[in-house]
Amino acid sequence: MRALISDVCGPLGKRVAERLLAAGYEVTGLASPEEADRAPEGVRTGPWPKTPGRFGRRLARVSLVVIPDFATPPEEPEQAAADIAGLIAAADKAGVARIVLVNSAAVYDPVALQSATVDENGPFVSAQTADPLARAAIALERALSDLSEDAQATVLRCLPVLSRDCPAARAAIRDMWRTGQPQAGLGRLHPVDVDELADMVLAAAERPGAAGLAFNLAGPVAVGADSAAAECQRLGKMLLDDTDTTIRVRPVYPEVPPVLNTARAVQVLGFRPRKRVWVNFAEILQEVIRRDRDGGLLPPVRSSLPPALTAVEAGQTPLAGKHVVVTEAATPATRELVSLLLRLGAHLHVVTRPEDAAALQARFGDFEKAGKLDLLHGDIALMGDVRRIAGQLCQTPGQIDLLFNTVLRLHDTREETAEGHERSVAANLLGQLLLTDLLAGPLQAAQDALVVNVVNNSYADCPVDPDDLESRIVYAPLMAMGRAQAALMMCGFVLSGMTEGSGIRVATLVPRAERSETWRLPPLSQDNEMLGAQERQRRETLRNRAVMQMTSPRDVASHIADLAVQGPEVVRNGGFFVMEGQDNPVPHVLDQEIAERLWQRCLALADATPDAT
Known part of the structure; x- marks a missing residue:
């Protein structure tokens, strides 16, 4: 089995590549020469063709094409959409059996995204919208609608993913941490974790029932934009100040309804999101602070944790x-x-x-x-x-x-x-x-x-x-x-x-x-049943205390x-x-x-x- 992935060095693309390699695929990825060294081990890379749609032998014997580019909005979405449309047409011509497109939820009406819970049937944004990301997202799905009968396509729609290795996510979290203000125009956030999204890309590629369908994917809970900004500020204080214990417990923020209805993905793809947005915020802000320390924007610290745990905490x-x-x-x-x-x-x-x-x-x-x-x-x-x-x-x-x-x-x-x-x-x-x-x-x-x-x-x-x-x-x-x-x-x-x-x-x-090595401790007396209740309790308490003094x-x-x-x-x-x-x-x-x-x-x-x- 062979697969081709566009943006194979991006936060989502590299994770999809790792999963496909583990599933036995030969993986080819599209990446610029400057990015190629960041591709996962075992992936062959090549640049986008200078002439749109001319992919040559790279699509030979390919059975699966994955397009993860719009999991995080490109800087020039309409140009990216044009290049991807050329890839879709070339894949159809080469006889590719399955195409999985990860698209932006910007295809939906922005008013509905701010005030309602949207399912895969819309409402959709107008084709005359002034938003270039929305126009590009519409163009991508139109390109899929022109596929021949032999090609099957699946669309996964999501709001921008959260990942510590995603520059856009780091920038958004940094802004909320620094300013205490939510992103302009956002009332609710309902992102999906990048690893859980990568799992669903594989499910969409392998499950027969996913062909020809679109799926909404989002995390287990949505949060209000004001709550997100307040949490980023709290996390920033906690990560920079180890003396103020009052900020160590996350407050209860107001509940908000979900932005995207993911019921279809749950039923067909087995989607079970587990990672809550609060964990994503903490991981990304840790990475932001680490980079600021490395860049001299924040004073360096000496971790009190041992080296292995320090590395894990820093990602x-x-x-x-x-x-x-x-x-x-x-x-x-x-x-x-x-x-x-x-x-x-x-x-x-x-x-x-x-x-x-x-x-x-x-x-x-x-x-x-x-x-x-x-x-x-x-x-x-x-x-x-x-x-x-x-x-x-x-x-x-x-x-x-x-x-x-x-x-x-x-x-x-x-x-x-x-x-x-x-x-x-x-x-x-x-x-x-x-x-x-x-x-x-x-x-x-x-x-x-x-x-x-x-x-x-x-x-x-x-x-x-x-x-x-x-x-x-x-x-x-x-x-x-x-x-x-x-x-x-x-x-x-x-x-x-x-x-x-x-x-x-x-x-x-x-x-x-x-602590699990209880064989180190003296056994309870063989005649334990002959002891009084208080003496038995005293001995058990001493034994339990000894266990707790052992190392975790x-x-x-x-x-x-x-x-x-x-x-x-x-x-x-x-x-x-x-x-x-x-x-x-x-x-x-x-x-x-x-x-x-x-x-x-x-x-x-x-x-x-x-x-x-």
Whole structure:
């Protein structure tokens, strides 16, 4: 399947391109030479033809054309409409099956847009209107009406979209923030979020029932223009003043009726807008303030947040274009880590067991559909699965920038895998070491790759015995897990020495205790039923207090992600980190002789396992 997108570097066009690429399309985009480097990875770009309508081979075998230009009004709308009309005619002549046009709601009567709720049947603006945007929007839909019977078209009508990477949206929010006045001529605002609009472009392209129809698209609520201006001023004060707590709660603004009726889109396209306009205002104003600080218009600030959360708050994506592997996301902290890495722009590959996959798909399904998240199904405790997963990663993407070894499993009883390894050491140690070893090629291909062993601090009380690595003599759950974690740390130190100068850095991070790790706490008494009600309540209260004093999953995840966004001057090869900063590990993991024996022993155990594939 092939698709062509006009304005592929615009706020909506690039998001549509990413979704089409994830759906398996070959995507070609129209962009000027100055904009071409901003196109999503995997999109072939070319300029608009000098002669209108002459697109040549760019429309060959194209089945879908998407025209997102009018999601944000062009500077010269009538000229843009003329160029797009030429594209529509050329697409029809080339046999394109489906055209999706994102058009401006300026086709509707402006009086109705200010005073009523408008559905797809109008009322429409007069063709003799003095508004150039309205004339251009009318011309675009007329061009679609001239299509042959073989071509199908869908029109999505919306008010200007809201997005932090849209210059027009930033300008409008900046004006309301600076002046406290609404935009001239506006009584109500009912915009749509750009990501939700991009999802509907894909739905319009793929759903048979959408052909030949027009749809209104807008956010879940409309707001009055005066309320919008007041909220922008409140947000600006809150973002610039961290002492006035009276402005931290958004007031209740008067409700206003919707501008656009979206019932048809709900029924046919499955449109379910979730993002409210208040969130869009906050995101855009954050970007405006960040740009003003970068430009010297506002004084710089030093964020009190850790680096990863600072980047997320600023809408920055320092991991864009980087491929990151996480060996497991089965705990609250590691699932928060997945969320943070995705928001930082990473292309994420997560190893997951079948029992954990459903929770990840439920939470991060949108990222998976957009091609930003790959779930690698398998068990890190099975060396055959590890080899299969490593083979997949060596082929696609072929380059790994970051590898987070995050497995933390506690087994109450000693069990062995089908391959004959004790489960705790297989998951916490052997599988992760084998995967790291097998990914040496992709890691070196990145030229400055980072491997982070995330180690539970139970390692400190568990010296390693290389001769009884799999607890065959005595098995205690916490001791077995702690030994595996200590061995992972020691093997990491050995690996950092082996990779010196190779372009691969190996670091170790020991987070603080996470609130979900209730196994750290002393269990309630076995004879709890024999205690009085007050004593039971006292003990439970002490236990709950201890849980609340532990670290939140979000804080643990942010400190792990910090290593991903900090450079080699901070995260050096062989570095050891705890959440408060850099520190020294306990002495028993620094025994070089035992560490080297462990490394050889672990690889021998992993390599001795027959390949399950």
